Amino acid sequence: MSDPKPTPVSRRSSAVLVAAAGVLIAGYLVLRPYGDADGGETLAAAEAFSSTLWIASHLAGAAALVSLAAFWSLQTxxxxxxxxxxxxxxVxxxxxxxxxxxxxxxxxxxxxxxxxxxLVAAVRDNPAAVALFAVGLITLAVAxxxxxxxxRRAHRPGRAAGALLPLAVVAALFLPQFFLPPAGRMAYGLVFAAAxxxxxxxxxSAGRDTTGPSPVGRRSAAEPSRVRQG
Incomplete structure (x- = not known):
């Protein structure tokens, strides 16, 4: 059974969801304080944790994953x-x-x-929490x-068929990016946003392309008129 094509309304909703996910991920990884890059037991880490940007950026990251999950769901x-x-x-x-x-x-x-x-290590390294986090990100990658x-199946053949592949690949690397240095994580956020x-x-664009009559339909409608005029 083939996958149903999304309606124009769902395509517009999808565009908003995925754009929001990209902007929020970029904001999360670019604005996040990185004082804990050398460990969570330092004064620099404490300053990062206590920052308002710490909360704002992490909430942006969580919201981005919610938007991304909704986007994946609409396409499947x-x-x-x-x-x-x-x-x-x-997650x-x-x-x-x-x-x-x-x-x-x-x-x-x-x-x-x-x-x-x-207590930082106890919070971050709790076995159950880490396992749920890893399984959740892997599940999102599968999604x-x-x-x-x-x-791709719904839009083949056509230039738009592979449009989601770059984002799917980049999103699948969300778990490994946690092990990058700050500059690498920020670069990842910008690449994610671009995808x-x-x-x-x-x-x-796919939504706009399907809202009007097809070129074939327009040609077939015009042909009888030309015959009558001739």
């Missing part, structure tokens, strides 16, 4: 439609701890209790690949 049919929502549901608890627990730890450390920084394949904007433009 059958059981695979649920891989995106399931993946992001597994969000870790983001919550990273966002709010580390913020409170950093603020307490700067207030005169530096020993509290010993992206499934969506790219579904889109997302490309996908958004293609999704919007």
């Amino acid at each position: 049919s059958g059981p695979l439609r649920w891989t995106g929502p399931v993946g992001v549901a597994l 969000l608890p870790y983001y919550g701890a990273e966002t709010f627990a580390l913020h409170e730890i950093g603020a307490r450390a700067l207030a005169g209790d530096p020993d509290v920084l010993d 992206g690949i499934a969506a790219a394949i579904s889109w 997302a904007v490309y996908a958004a433009i293609t999704a919007a």
Whole structure:
């Protein structure tokens, strides 16, 4: 059974969702304080954790993954439609701890209790939390690949057939980017945004292309008129 083509309305919604995901990921990785790059037990890490930008950037990252999961879901049919929502549901608890627990730890450390920084590793390395986070990101990667394949089937042949492949590949590398240095993570965010904007433009264009009569329809409608005039 072939995948159903999205309606024009869903294509417009898809374009908004994927563009938002790209902008939010870029904001997350570019604006995120990187004082913890050399470890979470340093004064620089405490300053990063306690920053307002720490909370804002991580919330942007979480919102980006929600938008991305919704986008993948709109492009897919059958059981695979649920891989995106399931993946992001597994990821969000870790983001919550990273966002709010580390913020409170950093603020307490700067207030005169530096020993509290010993809890950073416990928060970040909790086995259950790390396992859920990794499985969730892998599930999101599967959702992206499934969506790219579904889109390709729905738009083949045509220039737009491979439009989601760059974003699916870049999104699948979201887990490895955590091990890059700050400059690498920021560059990854910008590449992600570029792939997302490309996908958004293609999704919007595909929607416009299908809202009016096809060129074949216009030609066939005009031919009887020419015959009558002749």
